[in-house]
Amino acid sequence: MKDGKPSGKICPREFFRVSDQVRYLEPFQLRLLEEAFDAWRDAAKRSDSVLGRTRIWTVFQLLRHTGARLGEILSLDDTRCFDPSGPVLLLGRDERKRRVPLSAEVFETVSAILEGPLAARLRGTFLHIDPGYFRRTCYARGKECSLSKDQVGPNALRNTRAVEMLRNGVPITVVRDVLGQSSLDLTAGFQQFSEGDVQSIVNAAHRSMRKQTSARNSFVGHVTDIREDPIMAEVSMSTRTGLELSAVITSDSLHNLDLRKDSPLIATVKAPLVNVLRVDDPPAGSARNRLRATILRVTGSPVLTEVVGRLEDGTEVCALISGQSAKELDLKTGDRVEFWFKALSVVLNTIRT
Structure with missing residues:
Protein backbone atom coordinates (compact mmCIF):
# COMPACT_ATOMS: atom_id res chain seq x y z
CA MET A 1 0.00 0.00 0.00
CA LYS A 2 1.39 3.39 -0.98
CA ASP A 3 -0.33 6.73 -0.38
CA GLY A 4 -3.52 4.84 0.37
CA LYS A 5 -3.39 2.99 -2.95
CA PRO A 6 -2.44 -0.61 -3.69
CA SER A 7 1.21 -0.89 -4.70
CA GLY A 8 0.47 -3.53 -7.33
CA LYS A 9 3.11 -5.85 -5.89
CA ILE A 10 2.04 -9.37 -5.05
CA CYS A 11 3.66 -10.82 -1.94
CA PRO A 12 3.05 -14.59 -1.64
CA ARG A 13 3.41 -14.60 2.14
CA GLU A 14 0.45 -12.24 2.46
CA PHE A 15 -2.22 -14.58 1.20
CA PHE A 16 -1.15 -18.24 1.26
CA ARG A 17 -3.43 -20.48 3.25
CA VAL A 18 -2.52 -23.18 5.74
CA SER A 19 -3.83 -26.72 5.38
CA ASP A 20 -6.92 -27.46 7.44
CA GLN A 21 -5.01 -30.40 8.92
CA VAL A 22 -2.42 -28.11 10.54
CA ARG A 23 -3.18 -26.81 14.04
CA TYR A 24 -1.54 -23.47 14.75
CA LEU A 25 -2.15 -20.06 16.32
CA GLU A 26 -2.92 -16.84 14.52
CA PRO A 27 -0.85 -13.83 15.75
CA PHE A 28 -3.55 -12.47 18.08
CA GLN A 29 -4.05 -15.94 19.61
CA LEU A 30 -0.31 -16.38 20.12
CA ARG A 31 -0.14 -12.99 21.80
CA LEU A 32 -2.92 -14.01 24.23
CA LEU A 33 -1.13 -17.25 25.07
CA GLU A 34 2.18 -15.45 25.67
CA GLU A 35 0.46 -12.96 27.95
CA ALA A 36 -1.18 -15.81 29.87
CA PHE A 37 2.19 -17.52 30.39
CA ASP A 38 3.78 -14.23 31.52
CA ALA A 39 0.99 -13.55 34.03
CA TRP A 40 1.14 -17.12 35.37
CA ARG A 41 4.91 -16.93 35.89
CA ASP A 42 4.73 -13.50 37.54
CA ARG A 55 11.57 -23.39 34.13
CA ILE A 56 8.24 -24.04 32.40
CA TRP A 57 8.18 -20.48 31.02
CA THR A 58 11.71 -20.85 29.62
CA VAL A 59 10.82 -24.09 27.84
CA PHE A 60 7.74 -22.37 26.41
CA GLN A 61 9.88 -19.49 25.12
CA LEU A 62 12.35 -21.82 23.39
CA LEU A 63 9.56 -23.86 21.81
CA ARG A 64 7.69 -20.77 20.67
CA HIS A 65 10.77 -19.14 19.09
CA THR A 66 12.50 -22.18 17.56
CA GLY A 67 9.75 -24.53 16.38
CA ALA A 68 11.68 -27.38 18.00
CA ARG A 69 10.14 -30.63 19.21
CA LEU A 70 9.33 -30.77 22.92
CA GLY A 71 11.71 -33.70 23.47
CA GLU A 72 14.55 -31.76 21.86
CA ILE A 73 14.19 -28.84 24.28
CA LEU A 74 13.69 -31.00 27.37
CA SER A 75 16.87 -32.99 26.66
CA LEU A 76 19.14 -29.96 26.24
CA ASP A 77 22.16 -29.40 28.44
CA ASP A 78 21.71 -25.70 29.15
CA THR A 79 25.46 -25.24 29.68
CA ARG A 80 26.25 -26.26 26.09
CA CYS A 81 23.12 -25.63 24.01
CA PHE A 82 24.03 -22.14 22.82
CA ASP A 83 26.66 -21.30 20.23
CA PRO A 84 29.38 -19.21 21.94
CA SER A 85 29.66 -17.01 18.84
CA GLY A 86 26.10 -15.72 18.81
CA PRO A 87 22.36 -16.12 19.54
CA VAL A 88 22.01 -19.61 18.08
CA LEU A 89 20.45 -22.68 19.72
CA LEU A 90 22.15 -26.01 18.91
CA LEU A 91 19.63 -28.82 18.40
CA GLY A 92 19.73 -32.42 17.22
CA ARG A 93 22.43 -35.03 17.35
CA ASP A 94 25.04 -36.56 15.06
CA GLU A 95 24.04 -36.13 11.39
CA ARG A 96 20.80 -34.40 12.40
CA LYS A 97 22.49 -31.49 14.17
CA ARG A 98 21.18 -28.06 13.27
CA ARG A 99 21.63 -24.44 14.28
CA VAL A 100 18.50 -22.43 14.98
CA PRO A 101 18.90 -18.62 15.15
CA LEU A 102 17.23 -16.77 18.00
CA SER A 103 16.41 -13.09 18.24
CA ALA A 104 18.83 -11.12 20.39
CA GLU A 105 15.99 -10.31 22.82
CA VAL A 106 15.01 -13.95 23.42
CA PHE A 107 18.65 -15.05 23.65
CA GLU A 108 19.47 -12.38 26.24
CA THR A 109 16.35 -13.13 28.30
CA VAL A 110 16.94 -16.89 28.43
CA SER A 111 20.68 -16.46 29.03
CA ALA A 112 20.01 -14.11 31.95
CA ILE A 113 17.79 -16.75 33.57
CA LEU A 114 20.27 -19.59 33.05
CA GLU A 115 23.22 -17.56 34.31
CA GLY A 116 21.33 -16.06 37.27
CA PRO A 117 21.07 -17.32 40.85
CA LEU A 118 17.69 -18.97 40.25
CA ALA A 119 19.21 -21.62 37.96
CA ALA A 120 22.54 -22.02 39.77
CA ARG A 121 21.75 -25.35 41.45
CA LEU A 122 20.23 -26.84 38.26
CA ARG A 123 22.77 -25.85 35.60
CA ASP A 130 8.27 -33.52 33.04
CA PRO A 131 6.72 -33.36 29.54
CA GLY A 132 3.27 -34.24 30.89
CA TYR A 133 3.36 -31.38 33.35
CA PHE A 134 4.45 -28.98 30.60
CA ARG A 135 1.55 -30.07 28.38
CA ARG A 136 -0.95 -29.65 31.20
CA THR A 137 0.40 -26.16 31.85
CA CYS A 138 -0.05 -25.30 28.17
CA TYR A 139 -3.62 -26.59 28.22
CA ALA A 140 -4.41 -24.56 31.36
CA ARG A 141 -3.00 -21.34 29.88
CA GLY A 142 -4.85 -22.01 26.64
CA LEU A 147 -8.08 -21.86 23.09
CA SER A 148 -8.50 -25.60 22.63
CA LYS A 149 -5.88 -28.17 23.63
CA ASP A 150 -4.90 -28.91 20.03
CA GLN A 151 -4.14 -25.20 19.52
CA VAL A 152 -1.70 -24.77 22.40
CA GLY A 153 0.22 -28.05 22.69
CA PRO A 154 3.90 -28.42 21.67
CA ASN A 155 3.00 -29.52 18.13
CA ALA A 156 0.79 -26.47 17.65
CA LEU A 157 3.62 -24.21 18.85
CA ARG A 158 5.93 -25.87 16.35
CA ASN A 159 3.42 -25.34 13.54
CA THR A 160 2.84 -21.75 14.62
CA ARG A 161 6.54 -20.97 14.35
CA ALA A 162 6.67 -22.51 10.87
CA VAL A 163 3.71 -20.45 9.63
CA GLU A 164 5.15 -17.34 11.25
CA MET A 165 8.47 -17.78 9.41
CA LEU A 166 6.79 -18.41 6.06
CA ARG A 167 4.60 -15.33 6.45
CA ASN A 168 7.71 -13.29 7.12
CA GLY A 169 9.27 -14.39 3.84
CA VAL A 170 11.59 -17.15 5.07
CA PRO A 171 12.11 -19.65 2.19
CA ILE A 172 10.38 -22.97 2.71
CA THR A 173 13.69 -24.86 2.50
CA VAL A 174 15.07 -22.75 5.37
CA VAL A 175 11.92 -23.44 7.41
CA ARG A 176 12.43 -27.15 6.78
CA ASP A 177 16.01 -26.95 8.04
CA VAL A 178 15.07 -24.89 11.11
CA LEU A 179 12.38 -27.42 12.03
CA GLY A 180 14.74 -30.33 11.40
CA GLN A 181 12.42 -32.00 8.92
CA SER A 182 13.78 -34.55 6.48
CA SER A 183 11.59 -33.63 3.54
CA LEU A 184 9.91 -30.60 1.97
CA ASP A 185 6.76 -32.73 1.77
CA LEU A 186 6.39 -32.37 5.54
CA THR A 187 6.78 -28.59 5.39
CA ALA A 188 4.63 -27.99 2.31
CA GLY A 189 1.37 -28.43 4.23
CA PHE A 190 2.04 -25.15 6.02
CA GLN A 191 1.96 -23.15 2.78
CA GLN A 192 -0.64 -23.74 0.10
CA PHE A 193 -1.73 -21.62 -2.86
CA SER A 194 -4.71 -21.84 -5.16
CA GLU A 195 -4.19 -22.16 -8.92
CA GLY A 196 -5.01 -18.48 -9.31
CA ASP A 197 -2.51 -17.56 -6.60
CA VAL A 198 0.24 -19.46 -8.39
CA GLN A 199 -0.44 -17.70 -11.69
CA SER A 200 -0.46 -14.28 -10.01
CA ILE A 201 2.81 -14.96 -8.17
CA VAL A 202 4.64 -16.16 -11.27
CA ASN A 203 3.39 -13.28 -13.40
CA ALA A 204 4.43 -10.79 -10.72
CA ALA A 205 7.90 -12.35 -10.60
CA HIS A 206 8.25 -12.03 -14.36
CA ARG A 207 7.23 -8.38 -14.25
CA SER A 208 9.70 -7.72 -11.46
CA MET A 209 12.56 -9.30 -13.41
CA ARG A 210 11.78 -7.25 -16.49
CA LYS A 211 11.93 -4.03 -14.52
CA GLN A 212 15.52 -4.87 -13.58
CA THR A 213 16.81 -5.25 -17.13
CA SER A 214 16.16 -3.78 -20.56
CA ALA A 215 15.84 -7.29 -22.01
CA ARG A 216 12.24 -8.26 -22.76
CA ASN A 217 12.90 -12.00 -22.40
CA SER A 218 13.86 -13.44 -19.01
CA PHE A 219 14.18 -17.09 -17.97
CA VAL A 220 14.84 -18.27 -14.41
CA GLY A 221 16.52 -21.62 -13.85
CA HIS A 222 19.60 -23.62 -12.86
CA VAL A 223 22.79 -24.62 -14.64
CA THR A 224 22.65 -28.22 -15.92
CA ASP A 225 25.97 -28.47 -17.75
CA ILE A 226 29.11 -26.47 -18.55
CA ARG A 227 31.58 -27.04 -21.39
CA GLU A 228 34.65 -24.86 -21.33
CA ASP A 229 37.79 -24.22 -23.35
CA PRO A 230 40.52 -21.63 -22.67
CA ILE A 231 38.51 -18.83 -24.32
CA MET A 232 34.78 -19.59 -24.30
CA ALA A 233 32.26 -21.61 -22.28
CA GLU A 234 28.89 -23.07 -23.19
CA VAL A 235 26.40 -23.04 -20.33
CA SER A 236 23.28 -25.19 -20.50
CA MET A 237 20.38 -24.39 -18.21
CA SER A 238 16.94 -25.68 -17.38
CA THR A 239 14.14 -23.35 -16.32
CA ARG A 240 11.73 -24.11 -13.50
CA THR A 241 9.27 -25.46 -16.04
CA GLY A 242 11.82 -27.70 -17.78
CA LEU A 243 12.70 -25.42 -20.71
CA GLU A 244 16.25 -26.09 -21.97
CA LEU A 245 18.41 -23.13 -23.06
CA SER A 246 22.05 -22.66 -24.09
CA ALA A 247 24.34 -19.67 -23.69
CA HIS A 255 34.56 -17.59 -13.47
CA ASN A 256 33.53 -14.05 -12.57
CA LEU A 257 29.94 -15.25 -12.22
CA ASP A 258 31.18 -18.29 -10.27
CA LEU A 259 28.86 -20.55 -12.23
CA ARG A 260 28.86 -24.27 -11.63
CA LYS A 261 26.35 -27.09 -12.01
CA ASP A 262 23.06 -26.35 -10.19
CA SER A 263 23.87 -22.64 -9.77
CA PRO A 264 20.69 -20.52 -9.96
CA LEU A 265 20.66 -17.90 -12.69
CA ILE A 266 18.54 -15.68 -14.95
CA ALA A 267 19.04 -15.75 -18.71
CA THR A 268 17.98 -12.71 -20.69
CA VAL A 269 17.72 -12.08 -24.41
CA LYS A 270 16.97 -8.72 -26.01
CA ALA A 271 14.02 -8.74 -28.36
CA PRO A 272 15.97 -7.53 -31.46
CA LEU A 273 18.15 -10.65 -31.19
CA VAL A 274 15.16 -13.02 -31.45
CA ASN A 275 13.95 -14.32 -34.82
CA VAL A 276 10.42 -15.55 -35.62
CA LEU A 277 9.67 -18.43 -38.01
CA ARG A 278 6.47 -20.22 -38.88
CA VAL A 279 6.32 -23.84 -37.73
CA ASP A 280 4.94 -25.06 -41.07
CA ASP A 281 8.37 -25.66 -42.55
CA PRO A 282 11.09 -23.95 -40.50
CA PRO A 283 14.40 -23.79 -42.30
CA ALA A 284 17.59 -25.23 -40.87
CA GLY A 285 19.71 -22.78 -38.92
CA SER A 286 22.53 -22.42 -36.40
CA ALA A 287 20.41 -21.04 -33.55
CA ARG A 288 20.73 -23.30 -30.50
CA ASN A 289 17.57 -22.05 -28.82
CA ARG A 290 14.26 -22.74 -30.55
CA LEU A 291 11.06 -22.15 -28.63
CA ARG A 292 7.66 -23.08 -30.00
CA ALA A 293 4.89 -20.65 -29.10
CA THR A 294 1.47 -19.24 -29.96
CA ILE A 295 1.32 -15.59 -30.99
CA LEU A 296 -0.51 -13.36 -28.54
CA ARG A 297 -0.24 -10.10 -30.43
CA VAL A 298 1.51 -8.43 -33.33
CA THR A 299 2.15 -4.69 -33.06
CA GLY A 300 3.92 -3.07 -35.92
CA SER A 301 4.83 -0.19 -38.13
CA PRO A 302 6.34 -0.07 -41.62
CA VAL A 303 9.79 -0.20 -40.01
CA LEU A 304 9.59 -2.46 -36.92
CA THR A 305 7.11 -5.04 -35.67
CA GLU A 306 6.85 -6.44 -32.15
CA VAL A 307 5.77 -10.09 -31.97
CA VAL A 308 4.78 -11.49 -28.58
CA GLY A 309 4.12 -15.20 -28.12
CA ARG A 310 3.34 -17.56 -25.27
CA LEU A 311 5.22 -20.80 -24.76
CA GLU A 312 3.46 -23.97 -23.58
CA ASP A 313 4.58 -23.32 -19.99
CA GLY A 314 2.98 -19.85 -20.03
CA THR A 315 6.22 -17.88 -20.49
CA GLU A 316 5.93 -14.90 -22.83
CA VAL A 317 8.62 -14.29 -25.46
CA CYS A 318 9.08 -11.10 -27.45
CA ALA A 319 10.83 -10.47 -30.78
CA LEU A 320 11.43 -7.26 -32.72
CA ILE A 321 11.64 -7.89 -36.46
CA SER A 322 11.52 -5.67 -39.51
CA GLY A 323 8.15 -4.57 -40.79
CA GLN A 324 8.93 -6.16 -44.14
CA SER A 325 9.68 -9.55 -42.56
CA ALA A 326 6.44 -9.41 -40.58
CA LYS A 327 4.52 -8.61 -43.75
CA GLU A 328 6.09 -11.55 -45.58
CA LEU A 329 5.38 -13.95 -42.71
CA ASP A 330 1.78 -12.65 -42.44
CA LEU A 331 1.74 -13.20 -38.68
CA LYS A 332 -1.57 -13.15 -36.81
CA THR A 333 -2.77 -13.75 -33.26
CA GLY A 334 -3.12 -17.48 -32.64
CA ASP A 335 -0.51 -18.54 -35.23
CA ARG A 336 2.00 -21.20 -34.22
CA VAL A 337 5.59 -20.02 -34.55
CA GLU A 338 9.10 -20.68 -33.32
CA PHE A 339 11.24 -18.05 -31.62
CA TRP A 340 14.93 -18.57 -32.43
CA PHE A 341 17.98 -16.99 -30.84
CA LYS A 342 21.64 -17.91 -30.81
CA ALA A 343 23.50 -19.01 -27.70
CA LEU A 344 25.77 -15.99 -28.14
CA SER A 345 22.73 -13.72 -27.77
CA VAL A 346 21.97 -14.95 -24.24
CA VAL A 347 23.15 -12.87 -21.27
CA LEU A 348 23.50 -14.69 -17.93
CA ASN A 349 22.94 -13.10 -14.53
CA THR A 350 23.54 -14.80 -11.22
CA ILE A 351 20.91 -14.80 -8.47
CA ARG A 352 22.21 -13.56 -5.14
CA THR A 353 20.39 -14.92 -2.09
Missing part, protein backbone atom coordinates in the same frame (compact mmCIF):
# COMPACT_ATOMS: atom_id res chain seq x y z
CA ALA A 43 1.98 -14.65 39.94
CA ALA A 44 4.31 -17.11 41.70
CA LYS A 45 5.06 -16.19 45.34
CA ARG A 46 7.04 -18.99 47.01
CA SER A 47 10.64 -19.57 45.91
CA ASP A 48 9.97 -23.14 44.77
CA SER A 49 6.97 -21.96 42.75
CA VAL A 50 9.03 -19.16 41.17
CA LEU A 51 11.70 -21.69 40.15
CA GLY A 52 9.21 -24.22 38.77
CA ARG A 53 7.20 -21.69 36.78
CA THR A 54 10.32 -20.02 35.42
CA GLY A 124 22.86 -28.53 32.93
CA THR A 125 19.40 -29.86 33.85
CA PHE A 126 17.37 -26.64 34.15
CA LEU A 127 15.26 -27.58 31.10
CA HIS A 128 14.75 -31.21 32.15
CA ILE A 129 11.13 -31.03 33.24
CA LYS A 143 -8.12 -22.49 28.51
CA GLU A 144 -7.63 -19.05 30.06
CA CYS A 145 -7.51 -17.68 26.48
CA SER A 146 -10.46 -19.77 25.24
CA VAL A 248 27.90 -19.05 -24.83
CA ILE A 249 29.99 -16.67 -22.72
CA THR A 250 33.69 -16.05 -22.22
CA SER A 251 35.62 -18.22 -19.78
CA ASP A 252 36.44 -15.07 -17.80
CA SER A 253 32.73 -14.33 -17.43
CA LEU A 254 32.08 -17.92 -16.33
